[in-house]
Amino acid sequence: MPEQSPLEPAEGDPFGPHNLPYGVFSTADEPDRRRLGVRIGDHVLDAGAAAHALGSPYAALLARPSLNPLMAAGRTAWRDVRRALTAWVTVPAHRADIEPLLHPLGSVTLHLPYEIADYVDFYASEHHATNVGRIFRPDGDALPANWKHLPIGYHGRAGTIVVSGTDVTRPSGQRKAPADPVPVFGPSVKLDIEAEVGFVVGTPSRQGSPVEQASFRDHVFGLSLLNDWSARDIQAWEYVPLGPFLGKSFATSVSAWVTPLEALDAARVAPPARTAELLPYLDDADAEEPGGFDLRISVSLNGQVISEPPFSTMYWTAAQQLTHMTVNGASLRTGDLFASGTVSGAEREQRGSLLELTWNGTEPLELPAGKRTFLEDGDEVTLTAWAPGPDGTRVGLGEVTGRVVPA
Structure with a gap:
């Protein structure tokens, strides 16, 4: 019986030809040579070599060590390349050319797949924002007065975004408990995670020209899972009045895989009902397609699932976030990354941070490790996720993993 081809993943594999996420990899024999790859099952296709072998007009774009040139090429190129890749891994006539260019996933090293320009983190889950408000303002309004009127966000640090698998050093900084007379300096004792989804910009925009929601697909190349590590004690002492700074900037982990928006067409869903009237630039009531994504996230701590946050509950959509962060005339650059903010659902087991899961440490999690x-x-934290795909399939979003090492 002939051996099954790597181009024929098992039925139900979330990384079948309906998915085809992009990444950047290197091999053991050429560790310094980074190549653009596409995942199919448990293998990685050398996209540049495939394009060269099959005479693709996009061979030059795919033979680069980063996704940035392809992302900057625009939506027509994205569609054409995806269509070609789908044919290369599904049409039997291409098999002899393509199979030698496949590398087992376990044999390659995955890298940050694009050069990050700017990083913005939002605060788009009503459940998360309400929980945080109840924890820190038990006698006041859970949500800030502006929360239902605009997507709250802040500009983070692009230079400390790392690829999945990179260790995270426990940050040190100033912290001050409410009863302490003065602050102290030392390693964070409230190190946390935030389960998020990051959207990466491909096509740039001109400064002074806001991007409308309807242009979301023209500018956003794809999405990745993201863990925005947070030092809650450092953040609590520093963030009034200007917001997150050193409590966030030490590390943000992203998946090695970027899922193209086109792979998620079957996962588009309507966002939650709006409970406040939106200004026209944010109003999406008449949008041509629903702005939400049905992504099912799972958070594991040392191999134990501790939360399953549903992205479909996010109040503010990625299209609204893109529009809001450019409405003042700020420009987009290829490689800009904007994150959803912590994804949390209505139930306790759907909370996307330890701050919420343990109610700021007052309700410890009981885990096999203690x-x-x-x-x-x-401790090692892993986020995984999948989304509904075409014809009952699942689209895998890869994973983002990080292990905490001492300060």
């Missing part, structure tokens, strides 16, 4: 309020040195 109780946890916040992260301890040696």
